[in-house]
Amino acid sequence: MTSNADAAIAALRAGYDHLAPIVRGLSEEDLAGPSGAAEWDVSQVLSHLGSGAEIHLATLEAALAGEPNKGLEFNKTVWARWDGSTRAERAAGFLEINETLLRRYEDLDPATRKELRVDMGFLPAPVDVATAASLRLSEFAFHSWDVRVAADPAAELHPDAVPLLLGLTGGMFAWLTNPAVLEGREAGLRVELTGPDRVLGLNLAEPVKLGDVPGEPDGVLRLPAEAWLRLVVGRLAPQYTPAEASTDGAADLDLLRRVFKGF
CATH class of the missing domain: 1.20.120.450 (dinb family like domain)
Known part of the structure; x- marks a missing residue:
C-alpha cells in the first residue's frame, strides 16, 4: 500500500x-x-x-x-x-x-x-x-x-502534485488571503473543481476560509483543480487562466484574485 x-x-x-x-x-x-x-x-x-x-x-x-x-x-x-x-x-x-x-x-x-x-x-x-x-x-x-x-x-502545476496539494490549501488561507479587499462584503461560494473532481465551500468573509458547501450559494466558481491551487497562491492572472474557468454570481474572478494575494 x-x-x-x-x-x-x-x-x-x-x-x-x-x-x-x-x-x-x-x-x-x-x-x-x-x-x-x-x-x-x-x-x-x-x-x-x-x-x-x-x-x-x-x-x-x-x-x-x-x-x-x-x-x-x-x-x-x-x-x-x-x-x-x-x-x-x-x-x-x-x-x-x-x-x-x-x-x-x-x-x-x-x-x-x-x-x-x-x-x-x-x-x-x-x-x-x-x-x-x-x-x-x-x-x-x-x-x-x-x-x-x-x-x-x-x-500547469504538475498533475502528480495536485491531489496532494488540495489537502493543504485550507491551512494556508490565514497568510495567503487579504479579506480587507472585501470591504465588509460576505458571500458563500460553491467551488467546482475538475482533475480531480471536488466540490468545496468557500466563505468570503473575515476570515476567508473553506467550509460547508452552501445549499444556495451566492456564486459558483468552476475551474480545474490546478488552476484553483494557483488562484489560492496568487498565480492565476488573466493571461494564465484556463479557458474553461467560469463564474456565476458573486464568484468574481477579479475580486478573488485580489482576495488571494498569494506569496
Whole structure:
C-alpha cells in the first residue's frame, strides 16, 4: 500500500524530472527573464528552490541523526550564499542539490518513512515524513510553475502534485488571503473543481476560509483543480487562466484574485 509519504516523495520526483531538462536548456537570457513570481527573475526562483532544498536536506539529516534543527542562522548563511551566486550557478546548483535531496528521501526505508519525526524549525512540533515531504512539494510545485510559465503561458502545476496539494490549501488561507479587499462584503461560494473532481465551500468573509458547501450559494466558481491551487497562491492572472474557468454570481474572478494575494 502506498503511504502518504510515498506519494509525496513520488510527486517530488515526478515534478523534478519534468523541470530538470527545462532548466538545463535555459540560456543566460532565459535565466535573467521574468518568472511567474512577480518580484523574481527565473534564476532567483531557482535560487529559492535550491536554497530551500539545501536547508530541507540539512533538516532531514538532522532528524535522521537525532540532532536539533540547525536553526535560522544556518538558513541565513545558505540564503546569502545562493543570493551571491551567478545566474548560471543558481541553475546548476539547483539541479545538483535537489537531486541529492530527492535521493535521500527515496533511500528512506518504509519504517523510517512511517516513524521518523522531523523538526522543521518553524512549526510548534516535529512532523512525520509525509508532512515534511508535502511541505517541500508545496514549495516545489508552485515555484516550478514559476520557472516553466516564463516560456509557456499555458503551463500547469504538475498533475502528480495536485491531489496532494488540495489537502493543504485550507491551512494556508490565514497568510495567503487579504479579506480587507472585501470591504465588509460576505458571500458563500460553491467551488467546482475538475482533475480531480471536488466540490468545496468557500466563505468570503473575515476570515476567508473553506467550509460547508452552501445549499444556495451566492456564486459558483468552476475551474480545474490546478488552476484553483494557483488562484489560492496568487498565480492565476488573466493571461494564465484556463479557458474553461467560469463564474456565476458573486464568484468574481477579479475580486478573488485580489482576495488571494498569494506569496
